[in-house]
Amino acid sequence: MQKGMLIDTTxxxxxxxxEEACREKNNLPEDCDQTDLxxxxxxxxxxxxxxxxxxxxxxxxxxxxxxVCPVGALKKLEEGPVVYDENKxxxxxxxxxxxPFQVPTYEWSKALPRxxxxxxxxxxxxxxxxxxxxxxxxxxxxxxxxxxxxxxEARKRIADTPGQYQAHIFGEHEVGGTSMLFxxxxxxxxxxxxxxxIQKPLPLLTWSVLSKIPDFVLVGGTLLGGVAWIxxxxxxxxxxxxxxxxxxxxxxxxxxxxxxRFLDRFKKN
Amino acid sequence: MNRKWIPKITFWRLVxxxxxxxxxxxxxxxxxxxxxxxxxxSDKVPWGLWVGFDVLCGVGLAAGGFTITLIxxxxxIKKYKPILPSTVxxxxxxxxxxxxxxxxxxxxxxxxxxxxxxxxxxxVMFEVAWCVMMYTTVLSLEFSPIIFERLKWKKPIKIVKTIxxxxxxxxxxxxxxxxxxxxxxxxxxxxxxxxxWYTPILPLxxxxxxxxTGFSMVIxxxxxxxxxxxxxxxxxxxxxxxxxxxxILAVYFxxxxxxxxxxxxxxxxxxxxxxSKMFMLEMxxxxxxxxxLLSVRRIRESQGGLFVASVMVVMGFVMNxxxxxxTGMMRSSGANYFPSWMEIGATMFLVxxxxxxxxxxxxxxxxxxxxxxxxxxxxxxELLVPQRRTPxxxxxxxxxxx
Numbered sequence: 001m002q003k004g005m006l007i008d009t010t011x012x013x014x015x016x017x018x019e020e021a022c023r024e025k026n027n028l029p030e031d032c033d034q035t036d037l038x039x040x041x042x043x044x045x046x047x048x049x050x051x052x053x054x055x056x057x058x059x060x061x062x063x064x065x066x067x068v069c070p071v072g073a074l075k076k077l078e079e080g081p082v083v084y085d086e087n088k089x090x091x092x093x094x095x096x097x098x099x100p101f102q103v104p105t106y107e108w109s110k111a112l113p114r115x116x117x118x119x120x121x122x123x124x125x126x127x128x129x130x131x132x133x134x135x136x137x138x139x140x141x142x143x144x145x146x147x148x149x150x151x152x153e154a155r156k157r158i159a160d161t162p163g164q165y166q167a168h169i170f171g172e173h174e175v176g177g178t179s180m181l182f183x184x185x186x187x188x189x190x191x192x193x194x195x196x197x198i199q200k201p202l203p204l205l206t207w208s209v210l211s212k213i214p215d216f217v218l219v220g221g222t223l224l225g226g227v228a229w230i231x232x233x234x235x236x237x238x239x240x241x242x243x244x245x246x247x248x249x250x251x252x253x254x255x256x257x258x259x260x261r262f263l264d265r266f267k268k269n
Numbered sequence: 270m271n272r273k274w275i276p277k278i279t280f281w282r283l284v285x286x287x288x289x290x291x292x293x294x295x296x297x298x299x300x301x302x303x304x305x306x307x308x309x310x311s312d313k314v315p316w317g318l319w320v321g322f323d324v325l326c327g328v329g330l331a332a333g334g335f336t337i338t339l340i341x342x343x344x345x346i347k348k349y350k351p352i353l354p355s356t357v358x359x360x361x362x363x364x365x366x367x368x369x370x371x372x373x374x375x376x377x378x379x380x381x382x383x384x385x386x387x388x389x390x391x392x393v394m395f396e397v398a399w400c401v402m403m404y405t406t407v408l409s410l411e412f413s414p415i416i417f418e419r420l421k422w423k424k425p426i427k428i429v430k431t432i433x434x435x436x437x438x439x440x441x442x443x444x445x446x447x448x449x450x451x452x453x454x455x456x457x458x459x460x461x462x463x464x465x466w467y468t469p470i471l472p473l474x475x476x477x478x479x480x481x482t483g484f485s486m487v488i489x490x491x492x493x494x495x496x497x498x499x500x501x502x503x504x505x506x507x508x509x510x511x512x513x514x515x516x517i518l519a520v521y522f523x524x525x526x527x528x529x530x531x532x533x534x535x536x537x538x539x540x541x542x543x544x545s546k547m548f549m550l551e552m553x554x555x556x557x558x559x560x561x562l563l564s565v566r567r568i569r570e571s572q573g574g575l576f577v578a579s580v581m582v583v584m585g586f587v588m589n590x591x592x593x594x595x596t597g598m599m600r601s602s603g604a605n606y607f608p609s610w611m612e613i614g615a616t617m618f619l620v621x622x623x624x625x626x627x628x629x630x631x632x633x634x635x636x637x638x639x640x641x642x643x644x645x646x647x648x649x650x651e652l653l654v655p656q657r658r659t660p661x662x663x664x665x666x667x668x669x670x671x
Contacts, residue, residue, distance in 0.1 A: 038312060064457050070394035071380075071387035090383050091376020094394045096315035098457045102602070105312040106376070108305030113376045196460045205456045206393050209449075209472055213396065217442055224438045228343040232434075235345055 002061070003080040003125055004147035004179040005134055006154055007054055009191065010164060011141035014052035016045055021136035025121060032109070039107045042118040043133055048191040051184070054142065055192075056133075057082060057103045057118035058171060059179035062201035065095035065104060073115075080147065080179045081120035089115060100175055100197055120179070147179055154183055176201030285621055292618025295611045299373055307611040313604035314595075318612045321594035323370025323619060325451055326587050327363050328401075329475075332483025334360025334408060335444035342437040351638045352506060354415055355494065356487055358630055361408040362623045367401060369619050393453045400447035407440045415634045448479040455593055463597035464534045465548045471593075474525065481517040482586040484510050485559075485579035490627075492576040497628070500637040508570045514582060515563040522556050547588070547596050555585005 022028070022043050032040040036055075043056035063082045066074040073088035074095055095115060096104045107113035121131035129135075134144035143150070151172060158165045170182035174197045182193070189195040276282060299307040310317050337356045340346050372378040384398040410429060417426045429436075452475030455462055468474065488507050494500050529535045538545050559578040568574030595606060630636050 033312075036312070067389075067391045068394060068457060069389055070392045070398050071383045072389040072392075073387075088380075088383060088387055089377065090380040091378075092374075092394055093315040093376065094392075094454070096312065097598075100458075100460055102313060106304075106315065108310065108312075109303055110305075111301055111303045113303060194460060198459055202457050202459070203391060205459065205469075206453055207391060209453045209456065210391065210393060210396060213446060216446070220442050220445070221438060224339075224343055224441060225435075228434050228438065231343065231345045 002078070002147040002179060003120075003144065004059070004150050004181060005131070006143050006145070006150040006181045006183070008141050008143075008157070008183045009051050009053050010183065010185045011139050012045070012052040012054065013139055013141075014045055014047060015138060017136040017138060018043055018054060018133035018142060019045060021132040022118070025132035037103060037117070038105050039116045042116070046192060049186070051186070051191050053182075053191050053193075054133075055101075055103075056180070057120070058101055059118075059120055060175055060201075061177040061179065062175075062203050064098040064100060064175070064202040067203035067206065068094045068098040070094070077122060077126075079122070079125055081122035081125060083119050083122050084115055084117065086114045091115075098202070100194065100202060147181070150181055154181055157183060173199045175199075285625065288614075288617050288621045291614045292622070295615045295618065296373065298611060299615065300378070304376060307609065307615075309606055309609040309612065311604055311606070313602045314598070314606040316594055316598075317606055318591075318595075318608040318616060319370050319374040321591045322587065322616055324367050324374070325590040325594055327367035327370060328447060328451060329479040329482050329586055329590065330486050330583065331360035331363025331367075331408075332444065332448060332479040333487045334363075334411075334483070335441045336480055336483055337487065338411065338437045339441045342434060343441075348509075349506060351503070352487055352491065354412075354636045354638075355490060355631075357408065357412050358415075358627065358636055359486065359490055360483075361405075361412050362626055364401070364405045364408055365626075366619050366623055368405060369622075370616075371401070373615055393450050393457075396446065396450050397454065400443050400450065404440060404443040404447060407436055407443060410436055411440065415636065419634050445476065449473065449476040451475050458598070461598055461601040462593065463544045463600060464532065465529070465537050465544055466593045466597040468528050468532060470524070470528055474521070474528075477517060477521045477524065478586055478589060481514055481521060482583055484514045484517070485582035485586075488514075488575050488579035489583060492572060492579075494631065494637065495572075498631050498637070500631070504570070504572060507572075507575055511563055511569045511575050511578065514579070515560065515569070518556055518560050518563070518582065522552075522560060525552070525556075544592075544596060544600070547592050551585055551588040551592055554581060555588055556582075559585070 019041065023030075023041075026042060028040050028042065030040060032038055034040060034044075037044055043054055046053050046055060059076075059080055059082050061076075063074070063076050066072075066076050066082060069089075070092060071088045071090055073085045073090075074082060075085070076082050091106075091113060093106060093115075096102070096106060104115050104117045106115055121129075121133075124131060130144040134142045137143075143153075145153075151169065154169045154172075158167055158169075164185055166184050166187060168184075168188065170184070170188050170193055171178040171180050176199070182188070184191055184193075295307060304310060308317060308319070333356045337349055337353055341349050341353050372381060375381065384395055385402075389395045410432075414426045414429050417429070449472035452471035452473070455467065455471055456469070459467055488510055491507055526535075529538070538548065559581040562574060562578040562581070563569050565574075568578070599606065
């Protein structure tokens with residue numbers, strides 16, 4: 001079953017325990033950009049108006065990053081995490097370009113860089129534990145569990161205190177659904193969430209074109225092969241006709257009339 | 270004795286040498302100090318000039334190769350044969366530029382072969398990687414007879430000639446896939462690419478604009494070659510290519526306008542934003558103006574007119590690719606990007622190296638047809654059947670045999 005996290009922005013107090021726990025768990029350096037997600041920050045808490053909002057990898061159910069990776073270095077695990085194999089990565093950075101949330105970051109200062117992003121503490125999750133950030137959260141703003149169960153919990157909170165929540169769970173349908181789910185008291189675009197996301201998985205957009213390639217290659221190749229064959233055959237025949245005509249013309253100069261040839265036959269007899 | 274081997278120092282040779290030295294320095298910084306030390310890229314703007322120009326434009330500018338080879342070898346329109354070698358050469362050089370650009374751009378260049386064994390058929394970039402590798406191979410095979418001819422290797426020429434047609438067909442299919450897939454790359458960023466450029470038919474638009482640009486490059490190169498190497502190509506061939514460019518541009522313009530209308534994006538043209546200005550510049554300079562020029566017969570059938578129109582198409586194409594990959598992504602990225610001097614320097618380096626290789630090939634290989642002293646008296650039969658295939662066609666000068 002897919003794991004997920006429910007982040008209730010109405011309960012976050014901005015204590016940054018999650019950031020600190022993440023840094024420790026992943027041995028992140030501290031000497032680079034701290035103002036947004038970066039190679040030093042897999043998660044970051046932003047103050048947006050009266051609320052604190054965490055940002056990290058959303059672990060999409062059908063992740064654009066994993067679908068665009070030419071070598072399959074990024075992968076969605078059944079348990080939920082989108083993980084990265086740094087030994088495969090060639091560094092094309094298409095994952096960074098394709099991510100609708102602009103999450104993956106790069107080690108720009110290194111000669112042999114890696115893509116860096118939250119990996120949902122997959123070592124812990126696969127072992128039955130919970131991510132460092134969820135464990136560290138003192139208020140329960142970040143809770144870990146089965147994605148299905150978290151959705152039910154989120155709906156229950158909305159139903160129990162309708163005045164306190166927007167009737168929208170961010171991540172339920174966005175880009176086909178994400179493992180991270182958000183609740184908010186105000187419309188999501190007011191606290192920095194994107195409102196122009198499509199509701200279906202992004203990889204479908206490219207797959208609808210890519211899936212036609214085998215047909216195109218087979219049909220196109222056969223068709224062009226046939227065209228080449230027909231045209232070249234016509235050319236060969238034309239050449240033959242020209243050669244014949246030339247030969248006949250040459251013969252004609254020394255032995256022109258067919259009447260003479262006809263008469264010659266009788267001479268032999 | 271030695272003097273003969275020392276090239277005369279001229280202004281352009283000095284410029285060229287300076288660009289080469291700068292290029293080597295930038296390459297060193299890029300490979301040993303990393304992308305951060307050499308580029309203006311960031312987490313918000315992961316693709317810049319090297320992807321936008323070296324890769325996207327390099328592929329498109331090479332598009333003359335697959336169309337002209339198809340026309341000559343599959344459709345058997347021999348009229349275009351004289352421009353075949355130079356077109357295949359420039360396509361080949363275009364792809365070398367792409368490969369070099371990729372090596373500079375990807376974070377771990379020594380893993381460039383990974384897509385060979387690590388497959389992800391769901392990735393457009395996987396398709397792109399395979400197209401680059403395979404079409405570079407096809408182009409080098411298509412160009413190889415000219416080199417074999419110079420080396421007087423009879424056997425390899427024969428082998429390449431027997432596989433010419435399959436090779437040309439494969440080249441056409443690979444190119445069609447590759448040109449369009451560069452548009453497909455951007456299909457996955459619907460919320461991020463500005464709606465003036467994001468459209469579900471991006472692959473088609475990339476394909477059509479690449480064909481128009483490929484033909485324009487043929488005109489452009491022929492003109493420059495005539496000036497630089499004193500080689501001439503017949504004007505009637507270039508004028509008929511000009512007509513083809515005119516038709517393709519018209520199709521492109523209609524599709525583009527209708528697509529904007531379909532998506533309700535026409536009103537974005539007049540909102541005065543930076544994007545709308547860049548879009549107008551791209552379309553006005555690269556499509557509408559050359560359309561107007563080429564539709565005038567006197568311009569279309571003059572060397573200068575064709576040259577100006579083709580330069581405009583090529584520049585409009587470059588603007589389009591840069592707009593899709595950089596301008597259109599800027600607003601949603603939340604950051605700013607202008608290429609660093611090293612990104613520009615490396616690009617100049619690769620382009621200059623391409624020009625030098627082209628010049629060297631013209632000097633040492635038979636890229637342009639030998640100029641005949643005088644036309645032989647035409648035989649009556651040839652007049653009767655003007656379209657026939659001449660059995661001993663110019664010997665082995667063809668880049669890919671009959």
